[in-house]
Amino acid sequence: MLRSVFAKTLRDQRRSLAWWSVSLVLIVGMYVAIWPSVRDQPSVGDFLDQMPEAIRSLFASSGADMSTPVGYLQVELMSFLGPAVVLLYAIGAAVAAIGGEEEHHTMDLLLANPIRRSRVVLDKFAAMAVGTFLLAAVTGTALVAEGQITGMDLPVGNVAAAMLHLAMLGVVFGSLALALSGWTGWAGLSRGIPAALAVVAYAVNALAPLVDWLEPLQKLSPFYQYIGGDPLREGVDLPSVLVSVTTTAVLVALAVVGFRRRDIAA
Amino acid sequence: MDEDLPVRLSGLRKRFGTSVALEGVSLTIEPGEVFGYLGPNGAGKTTTIRILLGMLRPSSGTARVFGLDSWRESVAVHRLVGYVPGESALYRRLTGRQHIDYFAHLRHREDDARGAVLAADLDLDLDRPAGALSRGNRQKLSIVLALMSEPRLLILDEPTSGLDPLVQQAFHAMLRSHTERGGSVLFSSHVLGEVQRVADRIGVIRLGQLIAVERLDELRAKSLHRVRASFVDPVPVDRFSALPGLQGLVVTDRTLQCSAPQWALDGLLKRVAEHSVEDFECAEADLDESFMSYYAREATDAS
Known part of the structure; x- marks a missing residue:
């Protein structure tokens, strides 16, 4: 498990990944278990309908329809909690990758080996991306498996598509944290700015349909790439995935450039 | 190269x-x-x-x-x-x-x-x-x-x-x-x-x-030795101040105190032995100490 920086980084995360996975399985289980009672209570749908539009769109990205399993998950899991968990993990992993290693004074030890700084950044990025995809896969598997118990009957392909978009959302913000960490080495800043930007991006995407001046910005929001194409109903939205991949590539390249040219904190 | x-x-x-x-x-x-x-x-x-x-x-x-x-x-x-x-x-x-x-x-x-x-x-x-x-x-x-x-x-x-x-x-x-x-x-x-x-x-x-x-x-050769001697009879100062390499020489009546580098010890000892000695002490100063005092002086001289 200690064959490369990539393997070592994933190994460091194995406990945290295990706990995140267990939590995700439990969270999904809770939502799935509540589903029959929500379905049998049409008033929940009425309640959503009566909400002011601004508030409703903040909670439920698109098609707030609580009467179908897909609509229910869209509101309960996909709009808020799923992204929150994936972002927490991805940003945390990216910050630990560079800024964290500098703050623990182990970066000197690592870089004293004959290994390129760019290799270190790319390996650390790969570990963060694999971890993020793993968490999305756990969520998707739990949804399909646990959903069958309560007869939710979810379309497997679309769940997979939604999880792909979810993972890419995490990877984009993780890469931003990596880029900031690569340029500055400051863990606090590299954690705080992506977290704040995620909140802004979330609000931009959710409120754009209602606020005129936000509308042109909507497509810039990674949350739009995440859920704008409604992957849980429509499947993979290829253009959105391409935008996310490009954003990630640019951010990782910036992380490499920044990390190669600066002094390492002692 | x-x-x-x-x-x-x-x-x-x-x-x-x-x-x-x-x-x-x-x-x-x-x-x-x-x-x-x-x-x-x-x-x-x-x-x-x-x-x-x-x-x-x-x-x-x-x-x-x-x-x-x-x-x-x-x-x-x-x-x-x-x-x-x-x-x-x-x-x-x-x-x-x-x-x-x-x-x-x-x-x-x-x-x-x-x-x-x-x-x-x-x-x-x-x-x-x-x-x-x-x-x-x-x-x-x-x-x-x-x-x-x-x-x-x-x-x-x-x-x-x-x-x-x-x-x-x-x-x-x-x-x-x-x-x-x-x-x-x-x-x-x-x-x-x-x-x-x-x-x-x-x-x-x-x-x-x-x-x-x-x-x-x-x-090491420059490192200083602390020398103290006391004599049975009073000794003349000029017998010692003429010796090369001694630092901080103090001669009072029947005692002598100074610091000397290794190379100056032989001359000093011979001069001391010309008189009746009551007690004699010679200890190598901490290398650290003599080193730092040496370069502290260099730095002051330079400025």
């Missing part, structure tokens, strides 16, 4: 924002040489070392290791260098053996067996996580990691300050076998006592400037 020179620093300067950490340091370290790099904390020792390892980019000047630029060719430099960082920072959750395993893989070398032998020589348990080790044991592990790849140059940032004397001896033996194979050592410390048994030359850095480079055997 620089390919054979373990270290060559030329006019090395480093600024951090507005503060200057190094102000034009130039020095070379020869093959097979142990260079003691001395100075108080904050003088620039660690900055020099971290530039040599490519962690910091020099503001101007160059640092070369076997002819390779330490910033632009750092990967090639790292293949030839073993490094003990000052913090002895390690991965808390990894055991010693896992550290060895990881770094051997990163170096694409089969160093596990060598690492285990070095650890045994230093009496280090490799199966405990680094986070559970004492300061001394963490330093031992850092030393093992630096030495196991058989580097041609060892860069040690205060490597022994937490080691007990027995382990220091084992460590010094390792350094000797390293230099016997032609390896060189840059050994930083804030006390001369830590390096005087192993260093061939020492350099003293203060406020980012290299203020002295000296061979240790020459320094």
Whole structure:
């Protein structure tokens, strides 16, 4: 498990990944278990309908329809909690990758080996991306498996598509944290700015349909790439995935450039 | 020719924002040489070392290791260098053996067996996580990691300050076998006592400037001895003040006090023996002390 920086980084995360996975399985289980009672209570749908539009769109990205399993998950899991968990993990992993290693004074030890700084950044990025995809896969598997118990009957392909978009959302913000960490080495800043930007991006995407001046910005929001194409109903939205991949590539390249040219904190 | 020179620093300067950490340091370290790099904390020792390892980019000047630029060719430099960082920072959750395993893989070398032998020589348990080790044991592990790849140059940032004397001896033996194979050592410390048994030359850095480079055997010759004598009868001052090399000479009636370098002792003793001696004392001053007083004087003279 200690064959490369990539393997070592994933190994460091194995406990945290295990706990995140267990939590995700439990969270999904809770939502799935509540589903029959929500379905049998049409008033929940009425309640959503009566909400002011601004508030409703903040909670439920698109098609707030609580009467179908897909609509229910869209509101309960996909709009808020799923992204929150994936972002927490991805940003945390990216910050630990560079800024964290500098703050623990182990970066000197690592870089004293004959290994390129760019290799270190790319390996650390790969570990963060694999971890993020793993968490999305756990969520998707739990949804399909646990959903069958309560007869939710979810379309497997679309769940997979939604999880792909979810993972890419995490990877984009993780890469931003990596880029900031690569340029500055400051863990606090590299954690705080992506977290704040995620909140802004979330609000931009959710409120754009209602606020005129936000509308042109909507497509810039990674949350739009995440859920704008409604992957849980429509499947993979290829253009959105391409935008996310490009954003990630640019951010990782910036992380490499920044990390190669600066002094390492002692 | 620089390919054979373990270290060559030329006019090395480093600024951090507005503060200057190094102000034009130039020095070379020869093959097979142990260079003691001395100075108080904050003088620039660690900055020099971290530039040599490519962690910091020099503001101007160059640092070369076997002819390779330490910033632009750092990967090639790292293949030839073993490094003990000052913090002895390690991965808390990894055991010693896992550290060895990881770094051997990163170096694409089969160093596990060598690492285990070095650890045994230093009496280090490799199966405990680094986070559970004492300061001394963490330093031992850092030393093992630096030495196991058989580097041609060892860069040690205060490597022994937490080691007990027995382990220091084992460590010094390792350094000797390293230099016997032609390896060189840059050994930083804030006390001369830590390096005087192993260093061939020492350099003293203060406020980012290299203020002295000296061979240790020459320094020893300069090191002062404190001499005190008391006589049965009063002695004349001029008999002693005429002697060369004496410092701080005080002759009062029947006693004499002074400091003298090694070479001046013979003349002094002979002169003392011309009189009836009641008591005589001669003790070598701490090398550290005489060294620092020597260079404190140099610095004052220069300014």
